[in-house]
Amino acid sequence: MLTETDRGMCMQAAEKRRLEQEMLKAERIRHIIECSFGLFADKGIETISMNEIANQAEIGVASLYRYFSTKEDLAIEAAIYAWKIEEDLFNKAFSFEGYDDLNGYDQLSSMLDIFTDALATQSSFFRFVNYFDAFIKREKVSLGRLTKYEEAITGLKDIVVCAIKKGRKDGSISFGGKKDSELAKASDDEIYFTVMHSLFSLAQKLSLSGEMLNMNMEVRPEKQMNLAIRFFLEALK
Incomplete structure (x- = not known):
């Protein structure tokens, strides 16, 4: 049976993991946006596909769509x-x-x-x-x-x-x-x-x-x- 101290430590560890995951997600999103900006500024928005953005950001296309469901969202x-x-x-x-x-x-x-x-x-x-x-x-x-x-x-x-x-x-x-x-x-x-x-x-x-x-x-x-x-x-x- 966990003591109050043990439960507190578990909660702290869980909260730390949650914050780390949120920070990692934010970093990934920022990286995607930065890569998209570079492509859009260089070649225009219409000509760039989501596949190209995924390749530039070095992530899978499915992962890209989890963060941004449309190119319009990403452009904004x-x-x-x-x-x-x-x-x-x-x-x-x-x-x-x-x-x-x-x-x-x-x-x-x-x-x-x-x-x-x-x-x-x-x-x-x-x-x-x-x-x-x-x-x-x-x-x-x-x-x-x-x-x-x-x-x-x-x-x-x-x-x-x-x-x-x-x-x-x-x-x-x-x-x-x-x-x-x-x-x-x-x-x-x-x-x-x-x-x-x-x-x-x-x-x-x-x-x-x-x-x-x-x-x-x-x-x-x-x-x-x-x-x-x-x-x-x-x-x-």
């Missing part, structure tokens, strides 16, 4: 994973010492400049987002399925909008002093979406075909991105 999780990685990159733009002391314009400038670095180091992210947008449109993925994906994007919006609000309040964002201009009358959200969608679209274009034609080599992708950022910042200043 890969998109969430990609945005979280990108969010970490953007976090560097506002997590450094002295950021809070900057005026709103300089805070916004610090964040937008990340696009130039991201284009050089994270081109796979922009390619993936382009393929993912096309995939969810083609497959008619419901908005309800994209809730977690949208939540992953929202954090960046809040930070950028705060910088715009601060700039308007401290006067560093004054739209060239033209208070009655259409730009000055635009809401913070309107400015955010216009700027960010434009820069993301440019980044996607450059990451996909920036060096496809000889004429594209006349101005380096990073230079084009930097100029686009300067256009927006000068208009807001």
